Amino acid sequence: MVFRALAAALLAVPLLPATAAHADASGPKVTWTVQPANATAADGRRWVERTVDPGTTVTEHLAVRNLGTVSAVFALTAADGYLTDNGHFNMLASDKKSSDAGTWIAVQPSVTVGPNETRVLPFTITVPAGATPGDHPAGIAASVLSRSGTLQVESRVGFRVMLRASGAARSSLAARGVTVHYEQSWNPFRAGTIHAGYTVANTGNVRADARTSLSVREFFGLHHRDGGAATGELLPGGNRPADARVHGVWGLGPVHTKILLTPADPAGPTEVTVWIVPWPQLIAVALLVALLFVLRTTRRASRRRLARLLDDARREGQALRKDNHP
Structure with a gap:
């Protein structure tokens, strides 16, 4: 029985230059890192970020360092990248098929690295002629296989490869599935709270560090605005649930709630009116x-x-x- 552990413990962290350690019951511990490099050594970058023209090929490098005491064979793979529910970057598991930038990257399938040795390897990025403008996330990982009882475990560590195909870049967000309700205080001398729930969707073609804020306008022209909230990084086509609250709202009749997004929605802010008794x-x-x-x-x-x-x-x-x- 084979267990493909792109493993829960490793998938829960961002794919950044990192150190992984795996203890095999039948042998010594293997510890390693993998990170972007120039032609001779690791160059200090956390990830590879390139703007590339459709129909072209570029060459990059990676460095695999074996921090263990024995020689080890590391499998090298590339795959499409995505963001986890908690906003961390990851790449598809090895048993999932890539369809975007993960298929643009060619790297040798494996490398043997001696104890306390670093190997620098090239990899190429070939951008299809028909690549759509905008961001295409991917990742590269170095992994080892080990056995835990009857299970074969794959442990990996890697870094992201952020590729942007040249062309018109569009940065925009949209609020979807908006619900607004009023949380009333039964103390007549205390104001209530407007609570808005919604999903922030990246409708552009480049990644965005999303910020949202809520503006409330009451019947008597009183205005309230919260200090804003960071929703976090969103990749093109990605979305994330969000909610916001504005306190100090008396709710006397119609209350107009406006959701403001940065980067802005080309269609304008989303506004919802609720009548409050x-x-x-x-x-x-x-x-x-x-x-x-x-x-x-x-x-x-x-x-x-x-x-x-x-x-x-x-x-x-x-x-x-x-x-x-x-």
């Missing part, structure tokens, strides 16, 4: 009206009672005068 304030007003009615009724009853007492006193006084003056 200010129940706490209405209840407070109703209670106040009821209190005023009770006070007014009580005062009227008190005045009528006082008038009756005065009338009774006058009648008693008149009766006494008649008795004293027959």
